[in-house]
Amino acid sequence: xxxxxxxxxxxxxxxxxxxxxxxxxxxxxxxxxxxxxxxxxxxxxxxxxxxxxxxxxxxxxxxxxxxxxxxxxxxxxxxxxxxxxxxxxxxxxxxxxxxxxxxxxxxxxxxxxxxxxxxxxxxxxxxxxxxxxxxxxxxxxxxxxxxxxxxxxxxxxxxxxxxxxxxxxxxxxxxxxxxxxxxxxxxxxxxxxxxxxxxxxxxxxxxxxxxxxxxxxxxxxxxxxxxxxxxxxxxxxxxxxxxxxxxxxxxxxxxxxxxxxxxxxxxxxxxxxxxxxxxxxxxxxxxxxxxxxxxxxxxxxxxxxxxxxxxxxxxxxxxxxxxxxxxxxxxxxxxxxxxxxxxxxxxxxxxxxxxxxxxxxxxxxxxxxxxxxxxxxxxxxxxxxxxxxxxxxxxxxxxxxxxxxxxxxxxxxxxxxxxxxxxxxxxxxxxxxxxxxxxxxxxxxxxxxxxxxxxxxxxxxxxxxxxxxxxxxxxxxxxxxxxxxxxxxxxxxxxxxxx
Numbered sequence: 001x002x003x004x005x006x007x008x009x010x011x012x013x014x015x016x017x018x019x020x021x022x023x024x025x026x027x028x029x030x031x032x033x034x035x036x037x038x039x040x041x042x043x044x045x046x047x048x049x050x051x052x053x054x055x056x057x058x059x060x061x062x063x064x065x066x067x068x069x070x071x072x073x074x075x076x077x078x079x080x081x082x083x084x085x086x087x088x089x090x091x092x093x094x095x096x097x098x099x100x101x102x103x104x105x106x107x108x109x110x111x112x113x114x115x116x117x118x119x120x121x122x123x124x125x126x127x128x129x130x131x132x133x134x135x136x137x138x139x140x141x142x143x144x145x146x147x148x149x150x151x152x153x154x155x156x157x158x159x160x161x162x163x164x165x166x167x168x169x170x171x172x173x174x175x176x177x178x179x180x181x182x183x184x185x186x187x188x189x190x191x192x193x194x195x196x197x198x199x200x201x202x203x204x205x206x207x208x209x210x211x212x213x214x215x216x217x218x219x220x221x222x223x224x225x226x227x228x229x230x231x232x233x234x235x236x237x238x239x240x241x242x243x244x245x246x247x248x249x250x251x252x253x254x255x256x257x258x259x260x261x262x263x264x265x266x267x268x269x270x271x272x273x274x275x276x277x278x279x280x281x282x283x284x285x286x287x288x289x290x291x292x293x294x295x296x297x298x299x300x301x302x303x304x305x306x307x308x309x310x311x312x313x314x315x316x317x318x319x320x321x322x323x324x325x326x327x328x329x330x331x332x333x334x335x336x337x338x339x340x341x342x343x344x345x346x347x348x349x350x351x352x353x354x355x356x357x358x359x360x361x362x363x364x365x366x367x368x369x370x371x372x373x374x375x376x377x378x379x380x381x382x383x384x385x386x387x388x389x390x391x392x393x394x395x396x397x398x399x400x401x402x403x404x405x406x407x408x409x410x411x412x413x414x415x416x417x418x419x420x421x422x423x424x425x426x427x428x429x430x431x432x433x434x435x436x437x438x439x440x441x442x443x444x445x446x447x448x449x450x451x452x453x454x455x456x457x458x459x460x461x462x463x464x465x466x467x468x469x470x471x472x473x474x475x476x477x478x479x480x481x482x483x484x485x486x487x488x489x490x491x492x493x494x495x496x497x498x499x
Contacts, residue, residue, distance in 0.1 A: 013026075013158045013159070013317060016160065016168070017161065018127075019164065020114060021306045022285070023111060025160060027121050028066075028307070030123045031117075033318065034318065039145065042127065044127045051222075051293065052106075052110075053201075054103070054104065055076070057101070057384040059299075062307045062457070065307075065420055076106075078104075080092055082201075090383060096386070098414075105217075106216050106222070107299060130168075131144070131163070131172070134169065134172045139157075140155055141157070143155070158280045161284070165271070167286075167287035170283055170287050178271060179272060179341075183268040186224065186265070187263065188263065189263040190220045190222055190261050191221055192221070194257075201213070204250050208227055209225070209249035227245075227246045227249065234266055235265075272337050273289070275330060276330040276334055289337035289338075289341065291341050293344070295344050296383075301337060301340050311456035312326055312329055320498060324497040325498070396462075397463035398463075399460040402460050404452070408446070423439075424440060425440050426439045426440065427444055428484065437486045438486070438489045451464045451465075462494075
């Protein structure tokens with residue numbers, strides 16, 4: 001299928017929506033050899049009107065597995081402490097990650113890197129192309145589009161909707177988007193400041209007022225402000241004086257805001273689709289779930305959706321796995337989306353607390369997170385994404401389903417460098433063979449003896465300790481890897497529908 005709309009073989013994928021989620025997914029698929037078309041109704045441009053400014057540790061790890069994180073780090077500023085409200089401060093330096101910080105960087109910098117990677121991988125872009133409907137059958141999906149006033153049909157094996165909160169793809173497959181608006185009349189503005197804030201991120205809540213200020217890096221700052229006492233419709237007139245007044249209420253000053261190049265008013269929803277897959281059509285990012293901006297989790301959650309789905313969809317389209325593998329995308333990511341909905345919504349409600357009992361609850365939470373390490377670890381893991389784990393079959397090794405840190409490998413390399421091949425990585429003890437049929441092999445830099453199979457998205461798929469069934473302590477045959485043999489490979493991949 002080309003960008004003008006002729007049919008293509010059913011071994012291809014169409015991704016609808018060229019935001020961060022769609023760009024990462026399309027790039028992953030193309031890098032795996034899958035023919036991909038990325039459909040976008042907007043003209044080709046990287047907009048500076050995006051809302052996202054926070055890239056969390058787990059997302060940086062995923063970008064590192066694609067060779068992009070270090071370059072992105074040069075575009076932003078690192079934040080070691082994240083203040084959510086009042087006395088609730090998360091110390092990110094404690095993160096068990098190479099990226100033990102929050103990267104404050106505009107969304108458009110993330111999109112630039114992901115677009116460049118997608119282009120280099122061979123993604124076909126179809127800009128100014130609007131989806132009008134779709135039909136699917138046993139062999140694929142026909143996408144109805146309109147481009148330059150002409151209606152056409154595109155054909156692929158699968159379609160993924162990453163087309164935002166008002167997803168046409170989601171509507172076309174009949175999925176509802178239940179939820180509600182939780183914040184109305186939030187205002188955005190890009191301004192210059194007469195006085196530079198002391199911190200990279202400036203954020204606070206006082207009474208009914210909330211304000212957030214972050215730098216673009218080009219002399220302009222993004223301001224997000226909300227005054228609960230001024231609840232008006234999204235199309236109500238907006239001027240800089242209103243934004244400055246809300247900032248003064250929340251921050252104590254307006255930092256001399258002037259020369260606004262853009263201002264807008266919007267509302268924030270909490271919504272989630274009940275399913276992420278309907279046959280050959282899947283949803284990811286804001287098309288599947290939307291949350292309040294609290295904690296900066298929206299874009300990050302979408303990018304991690306894409307990292308989970310990409311390798312699975314590539315395996316199915318490439319004939320290396322059955323369609324059952326795609327069901328694990330929903331079973332793994334839907335609970336994460338639900339958890340982010342709860343946490344971001346809870347943060348907003350606590351930040352804007354007014355009643356005595358909610359103020360008391362906020363104080364208790366802040367104290368627990370500050371003083372109790374388990375509560376702090378859980379809160380940091382939730383916000384940054386590194387604390388999420390996926391379901392594992394009963395009786396599995398305790399590591400299965402968990403995020404694998406960027407461990408050192410023999411030869412001076414790291415796990416997330418090895419993952420750049422887009423394949424499973426089997427980490428074995430030192431002294432084991434360098435090759436094993438059907439899997440990429442690496443070795444621990446340490447004396448660790450666990451055999452660990454890591455999925456392309458950095459989560460543990462299988463593990464075995466010495467002394468377990470088939471282990472070295474049970475007299476493994478000479479020539480094995482100290483407990484794991486090539487005949488164990490089918491067991492490693494059990495549950496992933498791989499052929």
